[in-house]
Amino acid sequence: MKVPGRLVAEALKSLFRRRATILYPYRELDKVHLPEGFRGRIEFDRSKCIGCQLCFRVCPAKAIEIVDDEKGKRPIFYIYRCIYCAQCAEVCPTKAISMSKIFENIALRKEDMVVR
Amino acid sequence: MNFEVPIGPQHPIHVEPLMLRLKVEGELIVDADVDVSYIHRGIEKALELRPYIQGLYLVERICGICNAAQSLCYCLNVEQLLGKEAPPRARYLRIVVEELSRIHSHLLWLGHYLHTLGFETLFMYFWRDRERVMDMLELITGNRVTTAYNTIGGVRRDLPPGAEQKLRRTLDYIEERVRYYEKVIDSEPTILARTQRVGILKPGDAVRMGVTGPHLRASGIKHDVRLDDPYSGHDEIPFNVITWDTCDCYARVKVRLRETSECVNMIRYALDHMPSGDYRLKIPPFFKAPPGESLSRVEAPRGELVHYSISDGGDRPYRYRVRTPTLANLLSVVEMLRSRGDYEVYIADVPAILGGIDPCICCSARILITDEAKKRRMITTLDDIIRFSRGRRVERR
Ligand code: SF4
Ligand code: SF4
Numbered sequence: 001m002k003v004p005g006r007l008v009a010e011a012l013k014s015l016f017r018r019r020a021t022i023l024y025p026y027r028e029l030d031k032v033h034l035p036e037g038f039r040g041r042i043e044f045d046r047s048k049c050i051g052c053q054l055c056f057r058v059c060p061a062k063a064i065e066i067v068d069d070e071k072g073k074r075p076i077f078y079i080y081r082c083i084y085c086a087q088c089a090e091v092c093p094t095k096a097i098s099m100s101k102i103f104e105n106i107a108l109r110k111e112d113m114v115v116r
Numbered sequence: 117m118n119f120e121v122p123i124g125p126q127h128p129i130h131v132e133p134l135m136l137r138l139k140v141e142g143e144l145i146v147d148a149d150v151d152v153s154y155i156h157r158g159i160e161k162a163l164e165l166r167p168y169i170q171g172l173y174l175v176e177r178i179c180g181i182c183n184a185a186q187s188l189c190y191c192l193n194v195e196q197l198l199g200k201e202a203p204p205r206a207r208y209l210r211i212v213v214e215e216l217s218r219i220h221s222h223l224l225w226l227g228h229y230l231h232t233l234g235f236e237t238l239f240m241y242f243w244r245d246r247e248r249v250m251d252m253l254e255l256i257t258g259n260r261v262t263t264a265y266n267t268i269g270g271v272r273r274d275l276p277p278g279a280e281q282k283l284r285r286t287l288d289y290i291e292e293r294v295r296y297y298e299k300v301i302d303s304e305p306t307i308l309a310r311t312q313r314v315g316i317l318k319p320g321d322a323v324r325m326g327v328t329g330p331h332l333r334a335s336g337i338k339h340d341v342r343l344d345d346p347y348s349g350h351d352e353i354p355f356n357v358i359t360w361d362t363c364d365c366y367a368r369v370k371v372r373l374r375e376t377s378e379c380v381n382m383i384r385y386a387l388d389h390m391p392s393g394d395y396r397l398k399i400p401p402f403f404k405a406p407p408g409e410s411l412s413r414v415e416a417p418r419g420e421l422v423h424y425s426i427s428d429g430g431d432r433p434y435r436y437r438v439r440t441p442t443l444a445n446l447l448s449v450v451e452m453l454r455s456r457g458d459y460e461v462y463i464a465d466v467p468a469i470l471g472g473i474d475p476c477i478c479c480s481a482r483i484l485i486t487d488e489a490k491k492r493r494m495i496t497t498l499d500d501i502i503r504f505s506r507g508r509r510v511e512r513r
Contacts (some may be wrong), residue, residue: 004265006299006300006303006304007238007304010241010296010300012453015292020247029409033251035253035254035255035258035276036276037258037273037276038254038258038259039258039259039264055427057167057169057401057402058169058170058401058402059170060171060172060173060320061173083177083262084259084262084264084274085173085262086176086258086264087169087173087264087401091401092271099258106150106199109493111293
C-alpha cells in the first residue's frame with residue numbers, strides 16, 4: 001500500500017535521539033573511538049632493530065629508506081608516503097615497528113612526518 | 117535541430133571521470149555514447165614491476181569501496197599459481213569481511229542513488245547506518261575503508277575478542293533498518309515515479325552485453341559467481357540469489373536492498389559455523405611463483421570481478437589483467453538511454469539510469485549544439501548558459 005510520509009515518524013524519532021555525528025575536531029574528542037589493532041602512524045623502536053632491511057623490501061609505497069648510522073643499516077619512515085598497510089610491522093622479525101593509534105597525520109613541516 | 121549534450125567527465129559531487137554524449141531531440145534522448153578513457157592509471161603495468169606482496173596493496177587501490185573483493189581476487193589468483201589453498205577458518209573470515217563490505221557498498225549506493233533522485237533525507241539515514249558497518253570493518257581489519265585484510269594464504273588477523281557480539285548486534289540493527297527502508301521505498305510515490313519503468317534492460321539484452329552483478333540480477337537472471345563458482349567456501353553457506361524481473365531502476369534498488377539482508381544472514385551463518393584452526397598459511401613475504409597462468413573471479417559488490425595473471429617463474433607477475441564489473445556494465449547504459457518505440461528516455465532520467473549501474477555522473481559544463489541541416493557546430497560555454505538564463509542573447513562562437 002502506498003502511504004506517503006512514512007519518514008515523518010522516523011524524523012520525529014531522530015529529533016529526540018542522540019546526535020549521530022560528533023563535533024570533531026574542536027569538541028568531544030573523547031568520543032573518537034578507535035579499536036585495538038587500528039593502523040595509524042608508525043612507531044619505531046630503534047633499540048630493537050637489527051638492520052635486516054625486510055621492512056624496506058616489502059613496503060609497497062616506498063615509504064622506507066635505509067640509512068647508515070653508527071649501529072649499521074637502519075630504516076627511516078616517511079609517513080607522508082605511508083599507506084598504513086602495516087606490512088612492515090608484520091614482517092619485522094624483532095617487532096621493532098608498531099602501528100599506533102595516531103590518525104591525525106598532518107604537519108606543516110616535512111620533517112615532522114618522518115619517523116626515525 | 118539536434119542537440120548533443122555532453123555529461124562529464126568532471127562531476128561536481130562524484131569523482132567518476134566518465135563522459136556521456138547524449139543526442140537529444142527536445143527532452144528525448146535518441147542516442148548515447150560513453151567514453152571511459154579519462155582515467156588511465158597504469159595499475160596493470162605497475163603490477164608487473166612489483167613483487168607479489170607489494171602488488172597486493174596496489175590491487176586494493178583499484179577501487180576503494182570494493183577493496184576487499186579486489187584483494188581477495190588477487191590472493192586467490194596468486195594462491196592458484198602457487199597451488200595452495202587458504203585454511204577453512206581463513207575462508208570463513210574472508211566471507212565475513214567480503215559480505216560486510218558488500219553491505220557497506222550497497223548502503224552507500226542506495227544512499228547515493230536516492231540522493232541523485234533528490235531524496236536527501238534517506239541519503240542521510242542510509243549513510244548514518246553505513247557508519248555502523250564501517251565501525252565493524254575497522255574493528256575487524258584495523259581500518260575503515262582500505263581493509264588490508266586478505267593476504268596470500270589467508271587473512272592477516274583473527275577476529276579480535278569481543279568482536280563477535282558487537283558484530284551480531286550491528287547485524288541485527290542493519291537487518292531491522294533494511295526492512296524499514298524497504299517499506300519506505302515501496303511507499304514513497306516520488307521514488308516510485310523516478311524509478312519504475314525507467315532504464316529498462318531486457319534479460320536478453322543484458323546477457324548479450326555481458327552485464328554482471330546486481331545489475332544483471334535486476335534483469336531477472338540468476339547469476340552470481342558465489343553460486344556458480346564458489347571461490348571461498350560459499351558452497352558451504354546457504355544463501356539466496358536475489359533477482360527481480362521488472363528490469364528497471366526500481367528492480368536495481370530492490371535487488372540491492374534484499375541482497376543486503378542476505379549478506380547479514382551469510383555473516384551470521386559464517387559466525388555460527390566458524391571453523392577453528394589457523395587463519396593463514398605460512399608463506400614467506402618474498403617467493404617465486406611457478407610458471408603458468410591463472411584466472412580468478414569474485415563477486416564484487418558491483419558484479420563479477422576477474423583477475424588473470426601469467427607468471428614466468430619470477431617473483432612478480434609477467435602480465436596481470438583486471439576486468440572490473442563497471443566496465444562490463446557500462447555498455448548497457450547506452451542501450452538503456454536510447455529511446456525506441458514507446459520506450460522514451462528523457463534527460464531527467466539520465467542520473468537515475470546511470471546511477472543504477474553504480475557509477476554516477478551528472479554535470480553540465482557546456483553544451484555542444486549541432487545543427488544537422490547546416491552542418492554547423494556551436495559551443496555554448498557555462499558563461500553563455502548563465503547569460504542565457506539571465507535573459508541575454510547567446511553569443512555564437
Ligand atoms: S605501513 Fe605499509 S606503507 Fe607504511 S611504511 Fe609500513 S609497509 Fe610501508
Ligand atoms: S624489519 Fe625490523 S629489524 Fe629489520 S630493518 Fe626493519 S625495523 Fe629493523
